[in-house]
Amino acid sequence: MSLSTPYLLFLGDAPDALAAKVAQGIRDWRPDLCVGQYRMPECVPDLGLPDMDIDAAVSAGARTLVIGVANRGGKLSDSWKSIFHKALASGLDIASGLHELLSDDPELVAAAASCGRQLIDVRVPRVAYPIANGEPRTGLRCLTVGTDCSVGKMYTSLAMDRCMREREQSATFRATGQTGILITGDGVPLDAVVADFMAGSIEYLTPPSDDPAHWDLIEGQGSLFHASFSGVTLALIHGSAPDALVLCHEPTREHMRGLPGYSLPTLKQLREQAETLGRIVNPACTAVGIALNTKALDEKAARDLCAQTEQDMQLPTIDPFRDGADRLVDALSAIRPRTS
Amino acid sequence: MSLSTPYLLFLGDAPDALAAKVAQGIRDWRPDLCVGQYRMPECVPDLGLPDMDIDAAVSAGARTLVIGVANRGGKLSDSWKSIFHKALASGLDIASGLHELLSDDPELVAAAASCGRQLIDVRVPRVAYPIANGEPRTGLRCLTVGTDCSVGKMYTSLAMDRCMREREQSATFRATGQTGILITGDGVPLDAVVADFMAGSIEYLTPPSDDPAHWDLIEGQGSLFHASFSGVTLALIHGSAPDALVLCHEPTREHMRGLPGYSLPTLKQLREQAETLGRIVNPACTAVGIALNTKALDEKAARDLCAQTEQDMQLPTIDPFRDGADRLVDALSAIRPRTS
Numbered sequence: 235m236s237l238s239t240p241y242l243l244f245l246g247d248a249p250d251a252l253a254a255k256v257a258q259g260i261r262d263w264r265p266d267l268c269v270g271q272y273r274m275p276e277c278v279p280d281l282g283l284p285d286m287d288i289d290a291a292v293s294a295g296a297r298t299l300v301i302g303v304a305n306r307g308g309k310l311s312d313s314w315k316s317i318f319h320k321a322l323a324s325g326l327d328i329a330s331g332l333h334e335l336l337s338d339d340p341e342l343v344a345a346a347a348s349c350g351r352q353l354i355d356v357r358v359p360r361v362a363y364p365i366a367n368g369e370p371r372t373g374l375r376c377l378t379v380g381t382d383c384s385v386g387k388m389y390t391s392l393a394m395d396r397c398m399r400e401r402e403q404s405a406t407f408r409a410t411g412q413t414g415i416l417i418t419g420d421g422v423p424l425d426a427v428v429a430d431f432m433a434g435s436i437e438y439l440t441p442p443s444d445d446p447a448h449w450d451l452i453e454g455q456g457s458l459f460h461a462s463f464s465g466v467t468l469a470l471i472h473g474s475a476p477d478a479l480v481l482c483h484e485p486t487r488e489h490m491r492g493l494p495g496y497s498l499p500t501l502k503q504l505r506e507q508a509e510t511l512g513r514i515v516n517p518a519c520t521a522v523g524i525a526l527n528t529k530a531l532d533e534k535a536a537r538d539l540c541a542q543t544e545q546d547m548q549l550p551t552i553d554p555f556r557d558g559a560d561r562l563v564d565a566l567s568a569i570r571p572r573t574s
Numbered sequence: 575m576s577l578s579t580p581y582l583l584f585l586g587d588a589p590d591a592l593a594a595k596v597a598q599g600i601r602d603w604r605p606d607l608c609v610g611q612y613r614m615p616e617c618v619p620d621l622g623l624p625d626m627d628i629d630a631a632v633s634a635g636a637r638t639l640v641i642g643v644a645n646r647g648g649k650l651s652d653s654w655k656s657i658f659h660k661a662l663a664s665g666l667d668i669a670s671g672l673h674e675l676l677s678d679d680p681e682l683v684a685a686a687a688s689c690g691r692q693l694i695d696v697r698v699p700r701v702a703y704p705i706a707n708g709e710p711r712t713g714l715r716c717l718t719v720g721t722d723c724s725v726g727k728m729y730t731s732l733a734m735d736r737c738m739r740e741r742e743q744s745a746t747f748r749a750t751g752q753t754g755i756l757i758t759g760d761g762v763p764l765d766a767v768v769a770d771f772m773a774g775s776i777e778y779l780t781p782p783s784d785d786p787a788h789w790d791l792i793e794g795q796g797s798l799f800h801a802s803f804s805g806v807t808l809a810l811i812h813g814s815a816p817d818a819l820v821l822c823h824e825p826t827r828e829h830m831r832g833l834p835g836y837s838l839p840t841l842k843q844l845r846e847q848a849e850t851l852g853r854i855v856n857p858a859c860t861a862v863g864i865a866l867n868t869k870a871l872d873e874k875a876a877r878d879l880c881a882q883t884e885q886d887m888q889l890p891t892i893d894p895f896r897d898g899a900d901r902l903v904d905a906l907s908a909i910r911p912r913t914s
Binding site: 365427428433434459462466468469492496507515 | 705706707708709710764765766767768769770772773774798799801802803804805806807808809810812813815830832833835836839847850851854855
């Protein structure tokens, strides 16, 4: 799966910023890929990109219309479809991470076929992934792992990627979820991969690198401690064979997301489990830092918590939103490429 | 997924006993479900069941023709197909665990539709499984876990099931793989389930029981220590929420199956990992016994190894093929239903 760039971001009739958060993510993390935004008259949020209709976007070089808006239920709104037909007829592909698939709409499918364009549902794997072989690969890999789902793993990996780009270090963000794929234009929709091929899909995503010092910064998924999704997480750890782990945590979460009966593990428990399991495939696997999502705390409470956590865990601890990811990237520099 | 019984076992043109091992498994573990065997003239193995053609099997009450033979590559042999058409026309469903799907053969699909019969590919999930909710369920659950793939997990769970049936204890074998599904007529083809629904498929497979002392005996898959399939195993552990674990091991295996660079974990490592991860969903989760697959050892070496392992691990240790599963079932009796 690989999207043609650059993008026209489709905000549709988004009633608020939350509804456009996928578009916002692409705008925040890959502004270089965005030629403009398409806003219907009812659209409230504004990403600060040039407003463009389809013709203007095509003239500006756009290759793909990316649906950056989500309504309740992840449906394809009927009011969007005439715009999609115009986009296809004008030479754009369309990419979507919505639950309702573009490829399930017969009229869009027919239009795309007749125009020779692609409809790309990033929820659906488009590759026949191999079964993992577990063999060591050249290059270095850093995976974010969480005490829970939705604690900032993607954000942390992206923040590390940005920091390494700014330092002109050799690094690639590797997306494993729908939003990450839309942000970067490529990746594996791991939660939709068939069980036997999960770890293999991640080996495919993070191939051997010609540069032994290159870092793959791999977006984590789920949590080893989440009863619904732990298997996805372990497949991701074993497919990644990470040299470095970054532990992600949301300190005010009262129970595991969607599981009222489950309390969160401690960062110590997460470190011990993730390192132990990671070392099955990479004996060098080690936690190098901690990313706390402190958006529910005020500035002083956030700083105090990071300092206290750093002292308790003896690992550099930051909130990447408040602090950037520099100290996590610094920690990676202590890791040497495997010699065997 | 649930197969209509009883079965006519199709051995086709199997050249040796290994090619008919699925049929042999059904014959060994569910003789009451088998009215006869269908052997083509070239067929070598003989399960000791009455030889029947389609008409005789239908007269004897058969409801499903089960393909109990596998050739290289798991293909549907052309020489079988006229027999399959005859079976459909005579009122039998057809069930298969082969890689090549019945449902991908347009002529069989058309014939089944016109006869009102089912083609059942047990490799393909037929249920929209839920996402796991992690909630405690009434009844007791025992899961086999292995140091590696293919070390005797299904055999051990089936042997325990047989022993409990003989004792008239309340128990159900729960199949999680193709062979187990064909043997018992029901189950979840876990390795073919989409990642997000793995644990949920196992919750679905092992629902709450009206009898708090009922045991589900759940067929294990893969290994926490197998780089290719560990995620499947962890989803199975968390979906099962096992009260009891039986540790399975093949003592002469030189490396992890299919992974030459990986040595097997010790039984102590397996116990520690599986209990620790199992307790995330069921704090009572505990290893109760060990099943060694000693077929590569002579009688004395096997007995000595079981005795030594039992002493080292302080858990009842048997080879279920040599000894039956009585001591594992005895060990279950020490486990009490959860009171909360």
